[in-house]
Every structure is written in structure tokens, then in C-alpha cells.
Amino acid sequence: MIAEQTAIKITHVKESRINQLDPQNIVFGSLFTDHMLIADCVNGIWQTPEIIPFGEIGFNPALASLHYGQSIFEGMKAFKDDEGGVRMFRPLENFKRFNISAERMCMAQVPEDIFIGGLEELLRLDAAWVPQGEDNSLYLRPFMFASDVYLGVRPSLNYRFMIIMSPAGKYYSGAPKVKVETEFIRAAEGGVGYAKCAGNYAASLYPAKLAQQQGYTQLLWTDAKEHKYFEESGTMNAFFVKDGKLITPATSSTILKGITRDTLIQIAGSLGIVVEERKVSVVEIIEGIKDGSVTEAFGAGTAVVVSPFSAIGFEGTDYQLPEITTDSISSKLKNALNDIRTGKVEDSFGWVWKV
């Protein structure tokens, strides 16, 4: 419920910081655009959203989200086309998923005109911050946290929804080498694996750190029960190419339902590539790398787009994957996706949202 259907209240920056942006040298998540959006939900009623200059927000040490973790987020991107127009990619999917996460964490539902309307208004104001160039985009980060000042374990009565935006370039500099995790887990059935909630990422840091100490870039999670089936990797869904077919673990309550994942499945279909969504066992993939039937493995997500793995480490052995070429399925999918997102080809899917 919104108090009144008023337009977003806007306070402009006095002076833009756009000269801090060097499109040739972007460090992910470190520089933020001139403006941000704040909308408060007070006892179930959404107040008029405000766009104000990006900056610090004060908080009380008893802020509920700090203590019990009612905190969720989304990650999406805006692109600049050759004419300088700004476009988002499938933003309604992120909006829907945000409210699915909110429901699981017992948080307020965000109305579409605050989520989508807020993104549009911010992008109009900070359009100069959407960098042009291959692999460049503006990363959009809507998030929400419990804002009660109260130390009891119960759903907060008040929530703050915000959007901040940050220029992004390429995510990984090289091809990630991933380790099959067989001790720690990311998510169990009945848990919160399908929600983009902050705690999932806190819980993943320690196992990821151990893997990094062993020389890996990232983890490939396996199921919580048997450690036999692949789940996903970091903030990426996992894909494999076996005998020319594209294979990905079927989504469940333990896997984040990636929008990039869904997009690649649809693009692959349109390119005539056979797609299988099913259980994918570790043994199947390791044996397939050994006998040459598995030719590619990659992660897919908004931040990384399509990121081919150089090797998969399992029980102490690294299984090298063949070099990626322009003929690789991952290259074809990545190029097709980038061409649609940036407007190089006609968007026959209706995915592009022009601002």
C-alpha cells in the first residue's frame, strides 16, 4: 500500500562527480553515481520515495537488520546503445524476484512504481554514468533492510528500500578456476537458497576463502544431502556443454533462479542448441572432461554475464577444460546476449526496457 501516488521527490546534487569515472578503468562496486533512492515503509505504508545525492545514511545501533539479517538485494544492469539511449534488461524479472525474496524473509512487498519507477527516474538523472563500450554497463543495486530500532526476534514493522548504482566493467580478469565443494554447503532444501538475502553471501565467504587459499577463484557448490549433484557457483548459475548439448542443474529451493540463466536457455533454444535442465552429477562432468565429451563449463549471472571456467578442481585434482574459441557455445551465447542488451541486434524476445 502506498500513502499517496505522488511523484518521487527529487533533490539534485549541487555538483556532479562524473569526472571520477574513467570508462577504461572501472573497478567493480567501488564508485557510485550522483544520486540514490530511498523509500521507507512505515507500519506497512510506503512513504513518498525520495531521490537525493548519494551519500551516507545514519542508523541506530539497534537497527533490526544488523542483528537478525532481514536484508535482501537485487543485481541488474543498464546499458547504453549506440545512439546514447539507456536500456535496462528484463527489469520486471528482478522486481518479481525481489518480492519473492522479501516474502521468504518476511519483509514488506515493494510496489512496482517504487522499484521500476525509481530505477527509471534514477537512470534519467544519472544517464551520463552509464558507460559505453564493450563489457561496460551501469550496475543497479536495489536493496531493502529491516529498519526497526528493536532488539527482539520478530519481523520488523518498518523497512527501508534503496537503489544505488555503480559503473561496471568486466568482472573477472581471467577465466575462473573453480573447486567442487564437498564439505560446506550453500543451501539446503527448505532453506533460503532461492532468495537473494544478505546472509547467504556471508555464509559463503569462509568456504570461498579456503578455496582461494588453495588457488581457486570460486566454488562450485554441491547438494547438501549427498554432495553428488552440482548446484551453482558464487553468484552464478552453472552450465556445462556435453556432446554439444547445454546442460544446467534444474532450479529448486536451493538454487537462485538466475535471470541470465533463463535468458541463455531461451537464446540457446533460438539457436537450435539442445538444452537439458536436470540433475547434473559431479561424476558425470568429471568423467566427461576426462573422455572429452564435456567441452565447456561456465558460470552465468548479471555481474559476470558468461564466464567460462578454465578448470574444475575435485578431490585434489584439477580437471582442465579446453580453450574457449569463437565457436564455443559459451561464446555464441555471450555474444548473442550482449548484442540484444546493447541494441546491436533486434530484440525479438521483448527483453529490453528503454528508459
Ligand SMILES: *Cc1c(COP(=O)(O)O)cnc(C)c1O
Ligand atoms: C544473483 C545470483 C545469480 C545470478 O542471477 P542473475 O539474475 O542471472 O543475475 C546466481 N546465483 C546466485 C547465488 C545469485 O545471487
